[in-house]
Amino acid sequence: MTTYSVALNFEDGVTRVIQCDDDEKVTEAAFRQKINIPMDCRDGVCGTCKCFAEKGEYELEFYLDEAMTEDEAAEGYVLTCQMMPQSDCVIRIPASSAACKTAPEEISATVAGVDRLSETSFSLRLMLDRPMQFLPGQYVNVSVPGTGKRRSYSFSSAPGATEASFLIRNLPGGVMSSYLAEAQAGEQVTLTGPMGAFYLRPITRPQVWLAGGTGLAPFLSMLEQMVEQGTDQPITLYYAVTRAADLVELDRVQALAERIATLRVITILAAPEDDHPRKGFVTDHLRIDDLCNGQADVYLCGPPPMVDAVRAHMAKLGVTPASFHFEKFNPTEEKAAAA
Ligand SMILES: Cc1cc2nc3c(=O)[nH]c(=O)nc-3n(C[C@H](O)[C@H](O)[C@H](O)COP(=O)(O)OP(=O)(O)OC[C@H]3O[C@@H](n4cnc5c(N)ncnc54)[C@H](O)[C@@H]3O)c2cc1C
Ligand code: FES
Structure with a gap:
């Protein structure tokens, strides 16, 4: 048995990455990980669980044409109650994360270092309590210690690692900018996410x-x-x-x-x-x-x-x-x- 990562992209920009075995249906794997993708019959009959697979290989078990037409399947639509991934996948869910009873992940992290790259930018390096799965290009909200505020930053590091990095513009007087100018290694921040529709799709053209x-x-x-x-x-x-x-x-x-x-x-x-x-x-x-x-x-x-x-x-x-x-x-x- 092989287990794959399946990124679920919700309508509100939130992404959750679940683990799904190659003989497990996506809706079941999601449910096991406390995410309720909209579904009804679970038999490939009603079409309620129809989503769009942006990336990945998968098998679809039985379904009726009334639930999903051949043309839709050819375009990349999937009935997630009949879908078993055969590679890592990215699926667009036509519902908000809240409607699916989930929310962005919160991960605590420790400041590993801040490098002043130039007058106008910093690199912030964080050690995460656990790796965050995201799609390259996505962002998280980062809490600014001592301010009760958060700012959004795109990861500049690869997904799934315990060390994450960010490239941050220095806006003199800005909340995050002022913090970074004085930040000390060992301080705690919280990351909320990942989020955003700006992520790399499968590359098939220049x-x-x-x-x-x-x-x-x-x-x-x-x-x-x-x-x-x-x-x-x-x-x-x-x-x-x-x-x-x-x-x-x-x-x-x-x-x-x-x-x-x-x-x-x-x-x-x-x-x-x-x-x-x-x-x-x-x-x-x-x-x-x-x-x-x-x-x-x-x-x-x-x-x-x-x-x-x-x-x-x-x-x-x-x-x-x-x-x-x-x-x-x-x-x-x-x-x-x-x-
Ligand atoms: C989805 C998303 C992803 C982002 N990713 C990154 C990233 O990877 N790297 C990065 O450097 N920034 C990124 N940003 C911008 C970032 O979230 C902050 O807005 C920025 O770092 C300023 O934060 P600050 O707390 O230092 O300044 P603030 O306290 O927010 O602002 C200080 C002053 O600067 C003004 N200001 C804020 N932003 C700008 C701007 N862009 N241009 C001109 N004036 C501005 C404010 O209005 C205010 O007057 C992202 C924003 C979004 C929405
Ligand atoms: S839940 Fe009815 S087709 Fe999937």
Whole structure:
């Protein structure tokens, strides 16, 4: 018997990863792990448990055409009461985590260290009490010690490890930024998550990845996964910052590039006074053919103005990517309070 990890992505952006044996139905495995995927007949008859498999191999036992048509099955829909995974899977559940009687995981962690990478960014390293499973690209809410507040951060490390890292912009006077400037190893934080729809899908076509500043973080996590999985498809990572000093984690990116033959990294600097072969904004360097005439998956992450500018630029070029995924690093005050 083999056990696989099955990521359940709920409508509200929460992800829970369950373990499912290869001869176990997904709804049963979920129920065993205290998650109630909507279901009724459990026999492949009613269609209540229909979800969408974004990734993975699986077997489907008996079901009626009334519950799920052949066309739906061919598209990737699954009846989770009849689904047995034959690899790790990612499933989109058309219900909120609360409706499925679950919630984001809370994991305690200890600050292992904070590295001041530049004037404008920190790297925060945490030792987790237990590993957190997430999809590369996703984020968690991190509590800020002594403030009762939380901030959202994309993992820059690979999923499932006990040490997690984050790449965090230094906003002078900001709640997390002020904490990190003084943080001591050994302090306790809580992670709530994982969350978000910005995660790496199976790679079947060229990839265009666009990072603005600390928006590099989720791509580092994705690259860690690519080292494990490998790919034949070209990946072009554009990494745009303001000043030369803001180009952080380049050693790590280069080390990853040495292990991913199809990865090309393009850096861009905005500040006019700094010398660099590519100056300006990322939009100054993205032509239709860089976007593979729309035949690429585009992933975009960074500050809101950059995300908006790239979207407007693609619209102006008349390019609709084969798939498009973005994460805006919005100020988290309201989100964190609500979380
Ligand atoms: C889903 C998600 C994922 C994120 N992941 C990351 C990440 O991986 N790395 C990262 O550095 N940040 C990330 N962010 C942003 C992060 O959550 C915080 O908003 C940011 O780090 C500022 O926190 P702070 O406590 O230091 O400042 P705050 O106390 O929140 O803000 C201080 C001041 O700066 C302003 N401000 C806050 N954010 C911005 C901004 N983006 N641009 C301009 N002004 C701003 C505030 O309005 C306020 O006036 C993410 C946000 C979201 C929503
Ligand atoms: S619960 Fe009825 S088809 Fe799955």
